Amino acid sequence: MSVPIRPIADPSARADAAKILRAGGLVAFATETVYGLGADATDETAVARIFAAKGRPRFNPLISHVPDVETAFALGQATAAARTVAEAFWPGPLTLVLRRTEDCPIAWLTSAGLDTVAIRVPGSADARALLAEAGRPVAAPSANRSGRVSPTIAAHVAAEGFEGLDLILDGGACAVGLESTVLDVSGDRPRLLRPGSVTREQIEALVGSIELAGHGDAITAPGMLASHYAPAAPVRLNATTLRDGEVGLDFAGQLGAATDLSASGDPVEAAANLFALLRALDRPGIAAIAVAPVPEAGLGAAINDRLRRAAAPRG
Ligand code: TXA
Ligand code: MG
Numbered sequence: 503m504s505v506p507i508r509p510i511a512d513p514s515a516r517a518d519a520a521k522i523l524r525a526g527g528l529v530a531f532a533t534e535t536v537y538g539l540g541a542d543a544t545d546e547t548a549v550a551r552i553f554a555a556k557g558r559p560r561f562n563p564l565i566s567h568v569p570d571v572e573t574a575f576a577l578g579q580a581t582a583a584a585r586t587v588a589e590a591f592w593p594g595p596l597t598l599v600l601r602r603t604e605d606c607p608i609a610w611l612t613s614a615g616l617d618t619v620a621i622r623v624p625g626s627a628d629a630r631a632l633l634a635e636a637g638r639p640v641a642a643p644s645a646n647r648s649g650r651v652s653p654t655i656a657a658h659v660a661a662e663g664f665e666g667l668d669l670i671l672d673g674g675a676c677a678v679g680l681e682s683t684v685l686d687v688s689g690d691r692p693r694l695l696r697p698g699s700v701t702r703e704q705i706e707a708l709v710g711s712i713e714l715a716g717h718g719d720a721i722t723a724p725g726m727l728a729s730h731y732a733p734a735a736p737v738r739l740n741a742t743t744l745r746d747g748e749v750g751l752d753f754a755g756q757l758g759a760a761t762d763l764s765a766s767g768d769p770v771e772a773a774a775n776l777f778a779l780l781r782a783l784d785r786p787g788i789a790a791i792a793v794a795p796v797p798e799a800g801l802g803a804a805i806n807d808r809l810r811r812a813a814a815p816r817g
Contacts, residue, residue: 505530505664507656510628510671520635522668523548528555530645530659531632532673534625535595535682535698536652537659538567538642539667546609546774549641550801553611554770555664558648559803561773563614565597565622565682566639569630574598574621577606577639583709584687590708592623593630595678596700599686610777612641615808618688628673644681654679685712733784733791737813741792748792751779756794763794769801776805780812 508515510532519529526548529540539555541548543566553561568574571588578600580588587596599620602608606619613619621639624630633640644652645659653659656672683698685705693713694702706712735749741757744750750759754767761779763772783791793813796805 505660505667505670507660507670507672510626510632510673513631515669515671516628516632516635519632519669519671520637523636523640524638526551527668528552528664528666529669529671530656530664530667531629531642531671532626532656532676533567533629533642534676535678535680536654536676537645537656537670538640539645539659539664540567540640540642542636543567543612543639543641544607544609546611546778547770549609549611550770550773551666552641552643553773553804554801555666556643556646556648557800560807561611561614561776561804562643563616563618563620564612564641564643565620565684566608566612566641567622567624567629567633568639569623569634571623573639574623575600577603577608578619578621579603579688581687583692586708587685587687587692587705588623591700591704593627594623594625594700595680595682595698597622597682597684597696599684599688599695601688608639609641609774610781611774615777615780618686620684622682625678626673628671632671652681732812732814732816733780733788734786735783735788735791737791737793737809739793739809739813740795742794744792745790748790749783749788751783751791751793753794753796757792759792759794763796763805769796769799769805772796772805773801776808 541552597620599618654676683700684696686693695715750757752759752762796802
């Protein structure tokens with residue numbers, strides 16, 4: 503069955519979309535950059551559905567979209583540089599990486615377990631109206647399957663045939679047509695993680711010289727930082743029995759352990775639990791962690807990628 507396509511300019515279509523988002527569903531929507539595949543950024547399971555639909559072999563951190571600057575800085579800590587560029591370029595095609603605020607409700611899966619969040623206030627007024635109506639941050643990577651180009655018209659999104667997609671909000675052709683500029687302003691010196699239509703020169707005119715990361719670093723850099731993902735205790739994978747002193751992380755009841763990624767063996771549920779459980783197991787008193795085998799199919803590949811990082815020898 504094909505996914506309904508409705509105009510994002512239609513208030514009743516946006517109201518229905520907001521309802522779907524609040525219920526944990528998937529809505530693709532037009533922004534001025536590219537179409538995004540959106541879900542409630544605070545709902546681990548809804549975000550897991552994005553990864554399942556895209557067929558991503560890894561959990562890359564996703565951008566959370568919000569209707570205004572005030573909401574953005576309730577989620578991520580505003581540095582001086584962040585405020586300066588936000589004032590100049592928001593709403594617009596700029597994403598800021600910020601340290602999470604104390605009570606930030608963004609799901610750990612959205613930020614791939616990182617202590618930072620990526621936030622954008624889109625330039626499209628209809629997209630902002632949708633976000634305001636949803637009443638929560640909306641995680642949205644580009645609405646294409648992994649490895650394909652970003653869609654800039656609704657028909658491209660429909661052609662991807664996403665499983666679990668409930669509605670497409672059509673805003674015509676995207677004015678920018680290129681993903682947003684990603685700027686990390688969480689540290690002392692801003693770093694350009696992904697070039698976009700807000701240029702390095704425009705940013706440097708406001709905040710002085712910035713560091714450049716090679717294209718793709720925005721994707722690879724967080725994953726390279728093993729400490730972001732690895733609990734302090736050693737992690738043993740593909741465990742079928744618990745050894746003395748080990749705490750178990752189970753899948754489908756294979757280990758008989760107390761803590762389950764998914765008792766029923768559902769990879770979407772396991773993905774939704776993964777980062778929160780790794781964090782919960784990262785505390786004094788836990789000497790060793792044993793993880794049951796997770797099948798590679800579907801989201802299993804991304805789950806195993808992250809588990810292998812958590813188990814990798816510490817540098
Ligand atoms: O224009 C866009 O940005 C589109 C529309 C839909 O808004 N969205 C988009 O999302 O391109 P996505 O998920 O394809 O790209 C997110 C980028 C990735 O390069 C990711 O690594 C980076 O943002 N990113 C997200 N959170 C990050 C974080 N906490 N630290 C570093 N990089 C992060
Ligand atoms: Mg993309």
